[in-house]
Amino acid sequence: MILDLFNYWIVVILMMVGLFIIVARGNLVKKIIGLNIFQTSVFVFYISVGKVQGGSAPILSDSIEVYSNPLPHVLILTAIVVGVATTALGLALVIRIKEAYGSVEEDELQVIDNQ
Amino acid sequence: MLMVTAVAIAWTRHLFSAVMLASIYGLVSASFFVAMDAVDVAFTEAAVGAGISPLLMLVTLRMVGAKEATSHNHPYAALIIVAVVGVLLLLGEQDLPAFGSADAPAHGHVAPHYLQESAAEIGIPNVVTSVLASYRAFDTLGEVAVIFTAGIGVMALLFSDTPVHLRNLPNTSRSTMEDQVIPRVVGKILIPPIMLFALYVQFHGEYGPGGGFQAGVIFASAVIVYVMLFGLDAAMQVVSVSWLRFLAACGLLLYGAVGVVCLLAGKNFLDYNALLPDHIAAQHLGILVIELGVGVTVACVVMLLFFAFVGRIPHLPDHEARDG
Amino acid sequence: MLIHLPILQVIIPLLGAPLCLMVKGSRFVWGFTLLVSLLASMISVALLWQVEANGTLSYALGGWQAPIGIEYRIDILSAYLLLIVSCMSTIVLLGGYRSIEKEIPVSNQSYFYVAYLLCLAGLLGIVAAGDAFNVFVFLEISSLASYILIGLGKDRRALWASFQYLIVGTIGATFILIGVGYLYIMTGTLNMVDLAQRIPSVSESTTVLVAFAFLIVGVCLKLAMFPLHVWLPNAYAFAPSIVTAFLAASATKVAVYLLFRFSFGVFGIELTESILPLHEVFIGLGLAGVFAASLVAVFQQNIKRLFAYSSVAQIGYMIVGYGLDSVAGSMASLLHLFNHALMKASLFMALAAVVYRLGSVQLKDLAGLASVMPWTAAAIVIGGLSLVGVPLTVGFVSKWYLVLAALEQDLWWVALLLVVGSLLAIVYVWRIVEQMYFAPSTSGDQSDGTREAPIGLLTALWILVIANIYFGIDTRLPVGVAELAAEHIFGGRL
Numbered sequence: 001m002i003l004d005l006f007n008y009w010i011v012v013i014l015m016m017v018g019l020f021i022i023v024a025r026g027n028l029v030k031k032i033i034g035l036n037i038f039q040t041s042v043f044v045f046y047i048s049v050g051k052v053q054g055g056s057a058p059i060l061s062d063s064i065e066v067y068s069n070p071l072p073h074v075l076i077l078t079a080i081v082v083g084v085a086t087t088a089l090g091l092a093l094v095i096r097i098k099e100a101y102g103s104v105e106e107d108e109l110q111v112i113d114n115q
Numbered sequence: 116m117l118m119v120t121a122v123a124i125a126w127t128r129h130l131f132s133a134v135m136l137a138s139i140y141g142l143v144s145a146s147f148f149v150a151m152d153a154v155d156v157a158f159t160e161a162a163v164g165a166g167i168s169p170l171l172m173l174v175t176l177r178m179v180g181a182k183e184a185t186s187h188n189h190p191y192a193a194l195i196i197v198a199v200v201g202v203l204l205l206l207g208e209q210d211l212p213a214f215g216s217a218d219a220p221a222h223g224h225v226a227p228h229y230l231q232e233s234a235a236e237i238g239i240p241n242v243v244t245s246v247l248a249s250y251r252a253f254d255t256l257g258e259v260a261v262i263f264t265a266g267i268g269v270m271a272l273l274f275s276d277t278p279v280h281l282r283n284l285p286n287t288s289r290s291t292m293e294d295q296v297i298p299r300v301v302g303k304i305l306i307p308p309i310m311l312f313a314l315y316v317q318f319h320g321e322y323g324p325g326g327g328f329q330a331g332v333i334f335a336s337a338v339i340v341y342v343m344l345f346g347l348d349a350a351m352q353v354v355s356v357s358w359l360r361f362l363a364a365c366g367l368l369l370y371g372a373v374g375v376v377c378l379l380a381g382k383n384f385l386d387y388n389a390l391l392p393d394h395i396a397a398q399h400l401g402i403l404v405i406e407l408g409v410g411v412t413v414a415c416v417v418m419l420l421f422f423a424f425v426g427r428i429p430h431l432p433d434h435e436a437r438d439g
Numbered sequence: 440m441l442i443h444l445p446i447l448q449v450i451i452p453l454l455g456a457p458l459c460l461m462v463k464g465s466r467f468v469w470g471f472t473l474l475v476s477l478l479a480s481m482i483s484v485a486l487l488w489q490v491e492a493n494g495t496l497s498y499a500l501g502g503w504q505a506p507i508g509i510e511y512r513i514d515i516l517s518a519y520l521l522l523i524v525s526c527m528s529t530i531v532l533l534g535g536y537r538s539i540e541k542e543i544p545v546s547n548q549s550y551f552y553v554a555y556l557l558c559l560a561g562l563l564g565i566v567a568a569g570d571a572f573n574v575f576v577f578l579e580i581s582s583l584a585s586y587i588l589i590g591l592g593k594d595r596r597a598l599w600a601s602f603q604y605l606i607v608g609t610i611g612a613t614f615i616l617i618g619v620g621y622l623y624i625m626t627g628t629l630n631m632v633d634l635a636q637r638i639p640s641v642s643e644s645t646t647v648l649v650a651f652a653f654l655i656v657g658v659c660l661k662l663a664m665f666p667l668h669v670w671l672p673n674a675y676a677f678a679p680s681i682v683t684a685f686l687a688a689s690a691t692k693v694a695v696y697l698l699f700r701f702s703f704g705v706f707g708i709e710l711t712e713s714i715l716p717l718h719e720v721f722i723g724l725g726l727a728g729v730f731a732a733s734l735v736a737v738f739q740q741n742i743k744r745l746f747a748y749s750s751v752a753q754i755g756y757m758i759v760g761y762g763l764d765s766v767a768g769s770m771a772s773l774l775h776l777f778n779h780a781l782m783k784a785s786l787f788m789a790l791a792a793v794v795y796r797l798g799s800v801q802l803k804d805l806a807g808l809a810s811v812m813p814w815t816a817a818a819i820v821i822g823g824l825s826l827v828g829v830p831l832t833v834g835f836v837s838k839w840y841l842v843l844a845a846l847e848q849d850l851w852w853v854a855l856l857l858v859v860g861s862l863l864a865i866v867y868v869w870r871i872v873e874q875m876y877f878a879p880s881t882s883g884d885q886s887d888g889t890r891e892a893p894i895g896l897l898t899a900l901w902i903l904v905i906a907n908i909y910f911g912i913d914t915r916l917p918v919g920v921a922e923l924a925a926e927h928i929f930g931g932r933l
Contacts, residue, residue, distance in 0.1 A: 074243055268586065367456075387501070
């Protein structure tokens with residue numbers, strides 16, 4: 001039972017680590033990295049869903065009987081792109097924040113804004 | 116492996132190592148995807164998770180500094196939130212079908228249709244490409260729009276007000292590699308094959324893993340290598356920003372135009388069967404053209420992203436070249 | 440071409456965006472954007488009319504029938520939302536030219552309009568989609584575009600606000616993705632109608648419940664439902680004025696739509712009702728939102744921020760309506776959606792005019808505004824009255840129905856609290872009115888050149904203000920459609 005869902009356990013731990021970084025760390029770049037981990041864990045989750053025991057990559061061929069499920073792969077391809085788009089935009093904002101505030105630490109930004 | 120890297124990322128305070136670890140994390144997850152039969156996804160994740168994202172992060176670090184402050188913001192609040200989410204996730208997993216079992220509901224219903232019918236309906240071996248570019252082509256149009264949006268955003272944020280240092284000081288973001296002959300020669304030799312490989316990936320997506328997105332990234336990486344070796348200005352002389360911007364828009368439009376042509380031919384949006392009388396050929400044509408649209412937009416946007424980020428590095432003579 | 444309207448609704452702005460990048464000259468870009476938005480609103484009117492006449496429309500993208508392909512599905516609820524979003528976008532744009540010209544640097548204006556169109560396309564796409572994953576994709580288009588729009592604000596705090604929104608928004612979107620993933624595992628499909636048919640057979644599994652939880656929390660993050668609203672006030676306060684007007688009138692409304700769609704359309708009434716004490720939780724959180732946010736609003740000095748908090752409070756009313764979980768409650772909530780879009784669009788447009796002339800939205804700088812900008816000041820007053828819920832304005836109508844819906848279930852204390860909540864709105868609206876009409880102008884005389892806002896802005900503003908009053912008196916259109924939509928959501932499943 002435990003082993004059956006081993007992949008999913010990993011996913012949960014990865015998600016928690018990612019989320020923890022986002023919330024607990026004040027550095028904005030670190031937050032983006034956390035966001036990446038969080039998103040990737042979801043990718044791992046979807047791809048694990050798509051795996052069929054004994055199956056092979058969904059590229060049709062006469063010699064293969066069982067394929068893994070292609071649909072999660074498609075969805076995750078899209079999601080990866082969405083993820084990188086978010087990362088790029090987030091980092092661009094980080095750069096602008098650094099230029100405007102001189103800092104990329106959350107608590108310092110808070111202090112500057114409250115002045 | 117994934118876990119170890121992730122925890123290490125959470126642990127380290129040095130952002131440079133965090134980014135490096137993130138890159139390794141991307142690579143490890145890509146190999147995991149291969150093990151899970153998701154070759155297309157692995158290809159993309161390797162390009163994105165171990166390629167573009169860390170690269171952009173490094174360039175960002177170059178500007179914002181690689182040291183993280185030591186203050187914890189709200190670790191307890193974080194722990195509580197994380198714990199709640201974790202418990203929820205675990206609850207959700209109780210009733211999941213066992214990993215890999217072929218009779219899970221996810222593998223019934225829609226998915227078998229793709230596996231069994233796509234040969235007859237689309238006629239290309241790579242089922243992932245069939246689903247991506249035909250059955251769910253509209254998602255992919257959305258995906259291209261997302262990447263286009265990111266390009267617009269980064270340009271709006273980084274290009275706009277002040278590439279002052281670029282204007283005032285020509286030959287600024289010059290690479291220190293310039294004096295080194297061997298990398299330059301090796302680079303020059305490498306760039307054309309990378310581009311060729313990109314084209315191969317672009318048009319081979321129907322048969323094996325690959326397609327517009329991956330090809331676009333690879334093509335852009337060739338240009339990125341060029342920037343690293345010869346400096347940003349030299350690269351910008353070869354490919355100008357306004358052209359890239361124009362082409363990025365064209366890629367998205369090309370994709371949309373295929374859909375509109377289908378509309379005008381009396382079929383539904385993105386119904387390629389309207390393009391040619393023979394439906395297999397029509398599907399081929401449709402997929403080929405939209406993949407081209409994807410490739411063009413992705414390549415241009417990735418280059419633009421890179422240019423925008425690197426162009427923002429304030430030039431200080433005593434600084435070494437970028438970390439990447 | 441009529442059968443293609445559902446897709447045209449979305450692809451016109453979506454493809455308009457890259458085209459917009461090629462148009463040169465800020466006036467042309469603006470004209471082009473306005474044209475695209477106008478086309479979208481005309482299509483939405485046609486769609487609403489079609490749906491009212493013929494019932495739900497379904498459109499198979501790529502010619503692949505659902506659930507194999509992606510389906511667009513326009514029922515009365517989506518048509519209603521499409522109408523709100525596209526019309527608000529058009530009116531806001533109509534008046535926005537001068538304000539955008541002033542607040543956005545020239546080099547960024549074309550990016551601004553492109554992002555605006557992408558945001559519009561994303562929002563319309565969310566509403567039109569009948570496929571859970573497609574919702575996620577378009578949600579991300581609109582979110583990314585709105586991060587850009589907010590980040591273009593003049594104040595540097597706009598950047599920080601945008602970043603915070605990006606983090607929260609992405610977590611929300613990823614939650615939605617997790618929820619969709621769980622649902623896919625349990626049912627093997629992504630199509631909403633298909634999901635709705637298949638979920639009942641697996642509804643006793645905890646996985647479905649958790650999927651529900653993730654979807655709802657994800658949507659509520661986007662919705663800025665109290666207590667997940669922290670990102671909203673700063674984002675609204677520091678975004679360019681026109682962006683605030685547009686987002687306030689559309690983005691949160693679409694999130695409310697998603698809440699209704701997922702809980703009633705996908706999971707179905709029975710399931711939604713059987714899970715947890717969902718009613719009480721949402722009514723409680725909604726009311727808490729009304730009070731907490733209104734109280735904070737009372738103490739704000741920045742008026743844009745003040746109205747942003749008031750938005751959080753007004754979202755609270757919609758959540759209460761949702762939590763009542765009845766036809767009447769949903770109808771009131773949907774009606775408030777429309778009415779709140781009208782009020783907030785007009786208030787934020789008025790603030791755009793204030794920013795245009797005064798360059799500030801601090802309460803103290805508004806002293807004596809009524810004498811220099813009488814039309815704008817009057818618009819703020821009417822918008823404010825509508826917010827409070829004075830009879831003859833739209834605000835009254837929706838609150839009236841909401842109170843009725845609460846009384847219908849004998850929840851007299853909810854009704855009472857709703858009315859008391861409105862009293863708080865009186866307090867913060869009065870502070871502004873007092874400052875505008877009764878405080879002596881700080882600048883002494885009017886020699887500093889402050890005068891009434893440009894005519895374009897005023898026109899759009901007053902279209903909205905008049906709509907505020909018109910639909911407050913002649914309530915047939917919104918009430919009729921909201922009623923149909925509420926009955927549709929409930930009727931379809933019961």
